[in-house]
Amino acid sequence: MLASVELESLSDLTEEASLNASAAGEQVFAEGDQVRALYFILAGRAEASIVDAAGISRTVYSLGRGDFFGEIALFSDQPSPVTVRATEDLEVTLILPDQAQALVDRKPSLARELGITIEARARLIETARQGSISQP
Numbered sequence: 707m708l709a710s711v712e713l714e715s716l717s718d719l720t721e722e723a724s725l726n727a728s729a730a731g732e733q734v735f736a737e738g739d740q741v742r743a744l745y746f747i748l749a750g751r752a753e754a755s756i757v758d759a760a761g762i763s764r765t766v767y768s769l770g771r772g773d774f775f776g777e778i779a780l781f782s783d784q785p786s787p788v789t790v791r792a793t794e795d796l797e798v799t800l801i802l803p804d805q806a807q808a809l810v811d812r813k814p815s816l817a818r819e820l821g822i823t824i825e826a827r828a829r830l831i832e833t834a835r836q837g838s839i840s841q842p
Contacts, residue, residue, distance in 0.1 A: 728792040741779035743800040750796035754788040758837045
């Protein structure tokens with residue numbers, strides 16, 4: 707998780723990164739969008755959801771301060787498999803691809819942590835797509 711990254715690494719990145727805010731209920735990006743940044747949550751909460759095989763919107767996972775999202779699409783160069791919506795007013799730092807790579811280069815264990823997160827979230831998404839998760 708990015709929260710484990712040394713503060714100096716993040717502060718270096720945030721000097722070049724941009725801050726974005728989304729109001730509660732606002733969509734950050736939609737399933738199928740091309741995502742070109744890693745979003746690091748500074749404040750607020752969000753939910754990632756998908757539309758399952760039956761056409762029902764399902765929340766797959768919730769996100770809060772210190773969490774990140776956009777990693778699946780960013781590192782796979784595929785469209786986003788989820789829609790992310792702010793559930794509270796949300797403030798994020800957008801870390802661009804080159805900056806994310808620099809962060810991974812500085813902290814190789816982060817690549818492993820990102821891989822674990824991507825695999826876990828991909829499993830949650832697949833289960834939800836099959837309609838096996840009950841709506842929270």
